[in-house]
Amino acid sequence: MLAKTLRGLFKELGRSQRDFSAHVHRDHTAVSRYLRGERLPPWDFVEILLREVETTRDKPMGTAERNRISALHRRALEERNGWSALVQVLHQDNQLAEKRAHRAESELQALATTRQARDEGWRWSAFTGSLAERGWPEASLNALDKVTTRTLACLADPTAKAAYRTSGVVAAGVQSGRTTIGAGIIARALDAGYRLVIVFSGTLNLLRSQTQRRLEEALLASDDADEQMQARFPLLRLTSEESDYRSMPSGNVLQFEKVHEALPLSSPPNLYPAVPRLLVVKQNVAVLRKLLRDLRLAGPILEEVPALIVDFEPSPPYLSLYGGGSGNETVAQSRIDLVRSEIVSLLPRAQLVRFEHQVTCDSSPTATTMRSESLWDGPPDFVVSAQPREPRWGSEDPT
Structure with a gap:
């Protein structure tokens, strides 16, 4: 199911697998196996594909669609790797939490600066x-x-x-x-x-x-x-x-x-x-x-x-x-x-x-x-x- 979903997203790009692999600096054989479902792609590859799709669509991907793809990837990790998948999932969650915390801190600082510059x-x-x-x-x-x-x-x-x-x-x-x-x-x-x-x-x-x-x-x-x-x-x-x-x-x-x-x-x-x-x-x-x-x-x-x-x-x-x-x-x-x-x-x-x-x-x-x-x-x-x-x-x- 994950591979089928990724293939559908890849078709939206309108480019060959070889061109895409060169563009994102990935091995062409590995990308091909990811999309055929023969190999489980790491989450950073999925994120790269999602960003390219957002660029093609010229708008951010919906939260529901992104959460569905994330859930599919986690399920695939559990099916393929069993308990060892837990370490990868926790690592991904930790990275995501750090990014969100950094973004929230930057936005709060910017909003504080905004209020002082505009109100005062x-x-x-x-x-x-x-x-x-x-x-x-x-x-x-x-x-x-x-x-x-x-x-x-x-x-x-x-x-x-x-x-x-x-x-x-x-x-x-x-x-x-x-x-x-x-x-x-x-x-x-x-x-x-x-x-x-x-x-x-x-x-x-x-x-x-x-x-x-x-x-x-x-x-x-x-x-x-x-x-x-x-x-x-x-x-x-x-x-x-x-x-x-x-x-x-x-x-x-x-x-x-x-x-x-x-x-x-x-x-x-x-x-x-x-x-x-x-x-x-x-x-x-x-x-x-x-x-x-x-x-x-x-x-x-x-x-x-x-x-x-x-x-x-x-x-x-x-x-x-x-x-x-x-x-x-x-x-x-x-x-x-x-x-x-x-x-x-x-x-x-x-x-x-x-x-x-x-x-x-x-x-x-x-x-x-x-x-x-x-x-x-x-x-x-x-x-x-x-x-x-x-x-x-x-x-x-x-x-």
Whole structure:
């Protein structure tokens, strides 16, 4: 009965016994005898076969089916080996119990980290605490809290099973504290579970360095107490105040390790222990192509990474910008937009927050409301005002 069950599972793989044996590094003759019922397979071989079947099905095997196969294997051990089978069964039970205990311990640690990061919001608390120490009035802190809370509420849940992208705009006028608001959004996003943060800071080295410095001041530890929390919730910076993004060997710094290989990175047991990455890059074609290359080398794991992209200098067609540009500037911006779109294409869980001075609506009949593959093309999914005003009905046009 065990051999018949294993043969049925093996047929689902749709491959020859010789190919399968080479794939799992097993002797072809032994595999053939296992499947014909001439030899009792060890349990580790059965587990390998079950994992391959789960990969073919693209879903975990049901508990009832797995328990039935385990019971058949135990019965076969008893029939073939008699009392000596008891030692093998106890050994298997001990290994299984150790695996379950290790998994349970890891999940409990991850859940504890999750509660502390999300409920206490360490990065957000440390950020606002530093602002209060520098003399920010309570009214300004409350306004910052509202803007960042509303923005984060419009983004995807980083632990959601379904992956989707969102594009939004924070309307912030000149000298309205765009970098501070952006730092607050990033702090909340890191607490919520976003693990890759890419900041586009403009086209000048000076602006990029200033943005990097201000974000580090907002997101990193400022005293001994914060340093202890920083050790528990580290932040890996892939750029510095002195250096823009540089190509990494094999793109390994963009690889995210998982505690549980069978679960996606976006699941809480894997997501919260993962170390976040922060990049502040200049909007330059050469720099962006280096980042694009390393993201490609990182591989499929990026499909599971909740990513936040903050763009301080956008130029999409649906937002009004001050001033015009020459033909050369337009061509350069088109190249930048193309590379940025390729970067986003590698991140199915990317959320884009753009900062703009002013938002206008195009009411012409030719205006389209269809979404594009690029988060920079088409109308935003949401708009949050950094300085909301109460509506005035009277002489002001409601439209």
